[in-house]
Amino acid sequence: MTQNATPAELQTRAEWLAKEGVVGVTIVWADNNGIPRSRTVPVAQLAAAAQRGVGITTLFAVFDSHDGITFAHDGLSTPSGDVRLIPATDRIVHLAGQRGFAWVPGRQVAADGSEWPYDQRSALERQVARAADLGLKFLAGYELEFHLSHAEPAPDRTLRQAHEGPAYGPLALLAVDAFATQLLRDLADNAVEIGQFHAEYGPAQLELSIAAADPVTAADQQLLARQTIHAAAQAHGLRASFAPLVNTEGVGNGWHLHTSVSRNGVNVLSGGDGPHGLTADGSAYLAGLLRDLPAIAAVTAPSVPSLHRLRPGYFSSAYAFWGVENREAALRLVPATELLGADHANVELKPSDASANPYLALAVVISAGLAGIADGLVAPEPVQSDPGNWTDEQRAQNGIHRLPTTAEEQREALLGNDRVRDALGGDLLGAFAAVRAADHAWAQDKPIDDVVAAHRWRY
Structure with missing residues (x-):
């Protein structure tokens, strides 16, 4: 089924879904906090929804993490106005873990059907198209870490880890055998291909990796994987948290973003004459990401708990540098090997978590990388140790600095970067910044334990 399917084709699809027991189609998008939002239409209304969309308020662009609405962004400073949510009908999935529902990602458009500047999926599509115009193709894949606990807390209200x-x-x-079994079956049935699944380092922490795909598909699959995990957990009396921090003592959950870029079908991160097999384009791509890393992290790890998670010594990548297979590096080059092949080479962005909108995260990564290639940047020497163990003087001598640690530093990095502004557009960037300011204002006078607890089940 393509996005341009006729009403008759969609009606046939809807009838098939109804015969399979589907009663509703849930249209999902991610807001500027990385939180999935949705509208559900009866399955018989699928064709109508694809043609005319579903009405939603413009104010979803300025929802904060706690469902508050900020009017601080001039472009959306009034409660008046609607936009239309259009399902991407080529991505309809009959949910394996929720047999009464189908799932589909959505795109927000203006009331007349024209492009709406606050739509996050469109921002990513523009960057993918820009790359294609330059003869470059991206692949992306997510690693998802999450905490699994029993749905019912302990008598003292603490988490009962699974x-x-x-x-x-x-x-x-x-x-958690029954949960794990259902999850792997449901992911396969929902066409979410994963590479591996295992117990991670943190208490009651699990991780799965989603196979690489084109960036828009990768972002869609990230949202679908989340829905699938939540449904499987609930079916077994469990509860999943993707929050950057579940508590203040643990390592937290990262959603590491892997990207690669190819020119004429050849991965530019391998097969070159540069260090570790980098081509000139590959080195420039890495250097572009490194140059804009503070602004990128303000999008990929944007929440108040994100700032507290990015601590030295927690494998969360608190410092801006790159390394080869260095798990403390914010940018970790995973090089090609004879066993895995040249196509395997990729760059892992570690300061990334579930509070990031996946479409915006990929949009700013692609934009920064393309700018690095266009400017012919050259990556500095990789760092193979942990700069967190160095002195301030050693870090300064090597040009290594902390990523933003405060809301003010984060905002300065975000708004002071023209490449991020160009990637998102002034309207979307303004709304995103207003939401971040509202979140920080909400948390300002609260103990960090209370802030972390308030975010725990938002993702």
Whole structure:
């Protein structure tokens, strides 16, 4: 089914879904906090929704993480106005874990059907098209870390973690065997291809990696994977949290973003004469990401808990540098090997989490990388140790600095970067910044434990 399917084709699709027991089609988008929002239409209304869309308020662009609405952005300073939510009908999935529903990502358009500047999916599509015009093609894939607990808390209201570890061990998965079994089946049935699934380092933490795809598909699949995980957890009396921090003591959940770029079908991150097989374009791509990393992180790790998660020594990548297979590096080059092949080479962005809108995250990464290639940048030497163990003088000598640690630093990095502004557009960037300011104002006088708890089940 294509996006340009006729009403008759969509009606046939809707009738098939109805015969399969589907009663509703849930149209999903991610807001500027990375939180999925949705509208559900009866399955019989699928064709009408694809043709005319579903009405939603313009103010979703200025919702904060706690469902508050900020009117601080001039472009959306009134409660008046609607836009239309259009399902991307080539992406309809009959949900394996929710047999009464189908799922589809949506695009927000103006009331007359024209492009709406606040639509996050369109921002990514523009960057993908820009890359194609330059003869470049991107692939992207997400690693999703999440905490799994029992749905009912302990008598003292603390979390009852679903497994006791050990980290990376099969015993941890054995403790949640029924959930794990259903999750892998549901992901396969929902056409979310994953590379691996395992118990991670943190308490009751799991991780799965989604296979690489074109950027828009990768963002869509990230949202679908989240829905699939939540449904499988609920079916087994469990609850999943993707929040950057579940508590203030743990390592937190990162959603590491892997990207690669190819020219004429050849991965520019391998097969070159540069260090570690980088081509000139590959080195420039890395250097572009590094140059804009503070602004990128303001989009890919934007929430108040994100700032507290990016601590030295927690594998969260608190410092701006790149390394080869260095898990403390904010940009980790995963090079090609004889075993895996040249196409495997990619760059992992580690300061990234579930509070990021996946479409915006990929849009700013692609934009920064394209700018690096256009400017012919050259990546500095990689760092293979942990700069968190260096002195301030050593870090300064090597040009290594902390990523933003405060709301003010984050905002300055975000608004002071013209490449991010060009990637998102002034309207969308303004709304995003207003939402971030509202979130920080909400958290300002609250203990960090309370802030983390308030975000725990938002994702």
